[in-house]
Each structure stands twice: as C-alpha cells, then as structure tokens.
Amino acid sequence: MKGSTAIRVENLSKTFDTAAVLHDLSLDVRAGELLALLGPSGSGKTTLLRIIAGLDFPDRGRIVFGAEDATRLPVQQRAVGFVFQHYALFKHMSVADNIAYGLNARKRADRPSKVEIKRRVGDLLDLIKLSGFADRYPSQLSGGQRQRIALARALAVEPRVLLLDEPFGALDAQVRKDLRRWLREIHDRTGQTTIFVTHDQDEALELSDRVAVLSRGRLEQIGTPDEVQEAPVSATVLKFLGDTIEVEAIAQGGQVRVDGRLTPVAAPPGLVGPVKLYARPWQLQFAESHEAHLHGTVRSSYRSQGRQRIEVDRPEGKTVVVEASDTARLPAGRPVGLRILAGHVFAG
Amino acid sequence: MASPPLRPRRRFRQPSVIPGFGLTLGYTLTCLSLIVLLPLAALVVRASGLGLSGIWEVATDPRVASALRVSFGISALAALTASLFGFLVAWVLTRYDFPGRRLVDAVVDLPFALPTAVAGIALASLYAPNGLVGEQLAKLGIQAAYTPVGIYIAMVFIGLPFAVRTVQPLIVEIDKEIEEASATLGAGRFHTLTRVVLPPLIPAVLTGFALAFARGVGEYGSIIFIAGNLPYVSEIAPLLIVIKLSEFDYGGACAIATIMLGISFVTLLAINLIQAWSRRRFGYV
Numbered sequence: 001m002k003g004s005t006a007i008r009v010e011n012l013s014k015t016f017d018t019a020a021v022l023h024d025l026s027l028d029v030r031a032g033e034l035l036a037l038l039g040p041s042g043s044g045k046t047t048l049l050r051i052i053a054g055l056d057f058p059d060r061g062r063i064v065f066g067a068e069d070a071t072r073l074p075v076q077q078r079a080v081g082f083v084f085q086h087y088a089l090f091k092h093m094s095v096a097d098n099i100a101y102g103l104n105a106r107k108r109a110d111r112p113s114k115v116e117i118k119r120r121v122g123d124l125l126d127l128i129k130l131s132g133f134a135d136r137y138p139s140q141l142s143g144g145q146r147q148r149i150a151l152a153r154a155l156a157v158e159p160r161v162l163l164l165d166e167p168f169g170a171l172d173a174q175v176r177k178d179l180r181r182w183l184r185e186i187h188d189r190t191g192q193t194t195i196f197v198t199h200d201q202d203e204a205l206e207l208s209d210r211v212a213v214l215s216r217g218r219l220e221q222i223g224t225p226d227e228v229q230e231a232p233v234s235a236t237v238l239k240f241l242g243d244t245i246e247v248e249a250i251a252q253g254g255q256v257r258v259d260g261r262l263t264p265v266a267a268p269p270g271l272v273g274p275v276k277l278y279a280r281p282w283q284l285q286f287a288e289s290h291e292a293h294l295h296g297t298v299r300s301s302y303r304s305q306g307r308q309r310i311e312v313d314r315p316e317g318k319t320v321v322v323e324a325s326d327t328a329r330l331p332a333g334r335p336v337g338l339r340i341l342a343g344h345v346f347a348g
Numbered sequence: 349m350a351s352p353p354l355r356p357r358r359r360f361r362q363p364s365v366i367p368g369f370g371l372t373l374g375y376t377l378t379c380l381s382l383i384v385l386l387p388l389a390a391l392v393v394r395a396s397g398l399g400l401s402g403i404w405e406v407a408t409d410p411r412v413a414s415a416l417r418v419s420f421g422i423s424a425l426a427a428l429t430a431s432l433f434g435f436l437v438a439w440v441l442t443r444y445d446f447p448g449r450r451l452v453d454a455v456v457d458l459p460f461a462l463p464t465a466v467a468g469i470a471l472a473s474l475y476a477p478n479g480l481v482g483e484q485l486a487k488l489g490i491q492a493a494y495t496p497v498g499i500y501i502a503m504v505f506i507g508l509p510f511a512v513r514t515v516q517p518l519i520v521e522i523d524k525e526i527e528e529a530s531a532t533l534g535a536g537r538f539h540t541l542t543r544v545v546l547p548p549l550i551p552a553v554l555t556g557f558a559l560a561f562a563r564g565v566g567e568y569g570s571i572i573f574i575a576g577n578l579p580y581v582s583e584i585a586p587l588l589i590v591i592k593l594s595e596f597d598y599g600g601a602c603a604i605a606t607i608m609l610g611i612s613f614v615t616l617l618a619i620n621l622i623q624a625w626s627r628r629r630f631g632y633v
Contacts, residue, residue, distance in 0.1 A: 053532060054532075077534075081532065089529075090530075092629070092630045101543075102535070105534050106534060154532070
C-alpha cells in the first residue's frame with residue numbers, strides 16, 4: 001500500500017466569519033509518508049489539519065480517506081490520531097490511563113480485554129521510552145515527556161493517519177531537536193501515515209518525506225525537501241524556506257544581468273525584462289570591484305558554528321547578509337564587492 | 349581569620365524576602381481570636397455550666413432532637429439539590445452564549461444580596477396555599493409553605509449561589525482541546541463528559557455543597573416565615589435557640605448552640621477530608 005493515496009483533499013474552501021482561511025486547496029497524502037504542512041501563521045495549515053481530523057468542517061470541497069468520502073464523517077469515526085501543541089493530556093488520569101483512553105472508550109464489543117489493553121499500553125510505553133512511568137500523572141512529567149505520552153495515546157487506537165499540530169512548538173530548542181529525530185525513528189519503525197503542521201522550515205526539511213508549503217490559504221508547492229529547495233515555484237516559497245537577498249536584475253535571452261554584469265543564474269524561457277533575483281546568504285562571494293554585482297560597506301559581522309555572517313549596507317539603503325567561511329574577518333566600514341554565484345529568478 | 353561556620357538552625361520562620369512576617373501573623377491571630385475564637389469559646393464555656401449530663405439532657409429532649417434533625421437533614425438535602433442545579437446553572441452560563449446571559453448571571457447573586465427576611469416573606473407569599481406557586485402545588489396535593497418542604501425550598505434558594513459560584517470558574521477553565529482530544533480518540537459526547545470533563549470539577553462541587561450546607565444550617569430569616577415553625581415537624585434549631593433566649597433559658601440556648609457547633613464542625617471536617625481525597629484523585633495532581 002505504500003505510495004498509494006491515503007488521503008485526498010479536494011478543492012477545500014473554508015471561511016471563518018468573513019476571513020477566508022482556505023481557498024480551493026487540493027492535496028494528496030501518500031500512504032506511509034511523513035508530510036509536513038509548512039507555512040507562516042495565518043496560512044491555514046492548522047485549519048487544514050483540523051478539517052482532515054474532523055474537528056472543523058469545510059464550506060466546500062471533500063476529504064477522501066482511501067476510497068471513502070469522509071467529509072461529513074464525525075471525528076469519532078474517522079480513526080485519526082491527533083496530537084496537540086499543548087499536549088491536551090487528561091490531568092486526572094495516570095499515564096497508563098491516558099494511553100489506554102481510546103481503547104477503553106470503545107463499545108464493549110470492540111473493546112480489547114483488560115489484559116490486552118495493559119499489554120498494548122506496555123508496548124507503547126516501550127516505544128516512547130517511558131517504561132517506568134505508567135503510574136505517574138501528567139503534572140509530574142516534563143514537556144517533552146508529556147508530548148511523547150500524547151503521541152502514544154494517539155497511536156494506541158491504531159489510527160489511519162497521525163496528525164500533529166505544531167507538536168514541538170511548546171518545547172525548548174534542545175528537546176525539540178531530540179524529539180524530531182525520535183519522531184522520525186518512530187515513523188520509520190511504524191510506517192504510520194503522518195501529517196504534521198509546522199512554521200519552522202528546518203523542522204519540515206529535516207523530518208519530512210514531502211513538504212507542502214502553504215501561503216494565505218493556498219498550496220504554493222508540494223514536493224520533497226530537495227525539490228522545494230532546488231526548484232521553488234515562487235518567490236513566496238523561496239523566501240519562506242530561508243533568508244534571501246533580493247536584487248533587481250534584467251533578463252534577456254535566458255541570461256540574467258545585475259548592474260550590467262552577467263550572472264551565472266539562468267532565466268526560465270520566456271522571462272524577459274526587469275526581474276527579481278533571489279540568492280541565499282551563502283550564494284554570494286566577496287569579489288574585486290570590477291567583477292562584483294553588488295557593492296556596499298561592511299556594517300558588522302559575527303561568527304557562529306564555524307561560519308561567518310557579515311551584514312553589508314548597500315548604497316541604496318538595503319542591508320544584505322552574506323555567509324562566508326570563518327577566515328579573514330572584515331572590519332566594519334570596509335567597502336566590499338559581492339559576486340552572485342547562484343540563485344533563482346522570478347518575475348518582478 | 350576564618351569566620352565561624354554557619355550552623356543550620358531550625359527556625360519557626362522560613363527565610364523570605366517578603367517583610368512583615370511577625371506583624372502580619374500577629375495581626376491575623378489577634379483578629380481571628382477576637383472575631384471567631386473568643387465568641388465560640390464563650391459559647392462553650394456558658395454551655396459547660398450545665399455540665400456534660402446537662403447538655404446531653406438538652407440534646408435528647410425530643411423537641412430539640414427533632415429540631416436538630418430538621419436543620420441538618422433538610423440542609424443536607426437542600427445542599428445536594430443546590431449543588432446539582434447550581435452545577436447546571438453554572439454550566440449553561442459558561443458553556444453557551446445567549447441573549448440575556450449576563451443578566452441571568454447577575455440574578456444568580458440575588459440570594460446573596462437580599463436581606464434574608466425579605467427573601468423569607470417573598471417565598472412565604474409565593475408558596476402559601478393562596479400564593480402564585482402554592483396554589484398550583486395545592487392542586488397537586490402538595491402543601492409547600494408551613495411544612496418541611498418550605499424549609500427545603502428556602503434553603504435551596506439561599507444555597508444556590510454558593511454552588512454556582514464555586515464551580516463556575518472551573519467550568520470556564522475547561523480546555524476545549526481536552527474534549528477534542530477525547531473525540532479524536534473515538535469517545536462519544538457522554539463518555540467525554542463523564543470521564544474527562546466532569547471528574548476535575550468534583551472538588552469544586554464538593555466545596556459548593558459544603559458552603560450551601562453550612563449556609564442552610566445557619567439560616568434563620570428566610571426560613572421562619574415559610575416554615576410554619578410547628579414543633580416536632582417544621583421547627584429549625586436556630587429558631588429553638590431564639591425561643592430559649594426569649595424564655596431567658598440562656599444555658600439551654602447555649603447548649604443547643606454548642607451541639608450545632610459540634611455537628612457542623614464534624615460535618616465540615618468530613619467534607620474537607622472527602623475533598624482532599626477527591627483533589628488528590630481528580631484534580632491538580
């Protein structure tokens with residue numbers, strides 16, 4: 001089944017009060033994949049996730065699970081696992097009771113035996129590496145541990161799809177990193193179809209099989225982390241995936257010139273005239289004045305993790321950040337030239 | 349020169365940056381003693397003039413015993429009712445939005461603010477056999493005023509705001525995500541309500557019950573108008589104290605008061621223990 005379509009989102013539209021949150025959004029989720037919904041706040045990514053879960057309902061469009069139209073299916077019957085940003089654990093229940101909740105809530109005919117439930121809870125506690133914590137209460141656990149319990153609780157009901165809403169948003173940087181790696185491991189081991197919402201591009205790029213970039217209620221692009229980084233379809237996607245430097249340029253005959261000088265960046269066919277060239281901080285190089293595309297003076301620089309980041313003031317007032325190897329430091333006030341090594345071009 | 353090692357010393361006061369510990373503790377204890385403990389102690393001292401056998405005699409007097417039964421029994425029943433309906437009122441006022449919600453919310457406090465005698469007269473005239481409600485009840489063969497039913501109605505009336513106001517803040521705090529989490533795990537509304545939403549509210553409901561009960565036991569003004577005050581039937585203990593006082597039987601009045609004090613103390617202690625247990629079990633763990 002891996003690779004077949006697990007969930008199909010068709011022409012989804014949703015309006016809250018008067019503000020449109022989703023515009024005619026379509027998306028396929030493949031069975032067994034880890035899909036990231038990436039977008040800035042207000043892009044509609046959480047609303048999309050909640051509609052897939054059945055916690056919100058669309059104004060128009062359909063949600064199809066496998067071959068079954070689930071658009072009007074109540075949340076209880078969708079068999080989804082949902083993990084909230086703030087865990088939403090049941091505070092008055094022990095860890096074991098929290099995990100067993102979904103199984104205990106079933107009708108008697110479908111409910112596993114007490115022994116079976118206990119065994120399953122034990123297995124899940126092993127999976128999330130919290131074996132000795134069955135009798136603790138959520139308030140006795142750290143944020144990272146609580147989120148793992150929340151994940152185990154969602155997995156206990158063997159959902160068709162696991163949905164995570166900013167699962168690491170409330171945790172500090174180190175715990176976030178550990179949990180990311182750990183979630184990837186769990187996913188590799190269980191092969192559970194998983195969709196997670198994040199506004200952190202690093203998280204999306206590190207963790208997911210595919211990334212769906214959302215902006216203002218529309219799907220901008222969907223693809224593997226490599227695809228969206230190497231071939232972004234729009235300036236919006238490009239800007240959202242990291243720091244960029246924006247430069248005015250002229251495209252002609254497939255070539256792009258900045259300040260009259262040819263750049264190594266190729267213009268897509270058909271794009272002619274004034275365009276915008278976008279480059280990453282590491283796609284610029286310091287160069288002699290006569291071969292530079294941009295000029296400016298060094299404002300400040302700092303070093304971090306073996307790299308040097310230099311802020312350069314350009315004469316027209318904009319400041320660009322350049323990333324270079326951590327060798328010769330440049331003093332503030334020094335005039336420098338910058339050469340563009342690579343980048344992407346979109347119509348201005 | 350070595351400074352002498354700091355010897356850890358057991359101290360009454362924990363080190364703190366907040367000043368004024370001695371002054372404020374002294375003030376608190378003085379006020380508490382003057383306003384609460386002293387009058388209660390005087391009561392017990394006065395009653396002890398009768399001796400243990402004397403107090404026992406008062407307590408076993410059939411009229412006193414039946415008044416105590418009426419006071420505590422009906423208070424418990426009324427507090428139970430007030431807790432139940434108070435919970436529903438609080439639930440509706442916080443979980444739903446409807447026109448006039450704020451007005452209804454304000455009305456809940458009226459029994460707090462109303463002079464008890466006014467409430468008593470209002471209730472008595474409403475539930476009297478020729479009153480607005482009493483007339484309808486009479487058709488059903490129920491006489492509310494001038495019977496224990498009247499006492500019960502008055503006690504529910506004055507206890508209700510306590511029940512509402514203690515659970516309301518907790519209902520406000522119920523996290524919507526908790527209910528959504530329960531739903532995604534396949535639980536229906538009823539299961540969610542009974543297993544996830546209600547258990548954390550139990551300590552607050554118990555608090556409301558305790559307050560309504562205490563208020564019911566101590567209530568005088570709003571009850572005597574509607575109770576009919578028939579000895580052995582609808583006579584409450586506080587009224588019996590007043591009667592004893594008007595007969596200049598101060599010792600007897602104090603004895604009844606002391607017995608009420610004792611029963612109230614034991615009851616509230618028991619409720620507090622249940623509450624402590626439920627708090628450990630259902631909330632704030």
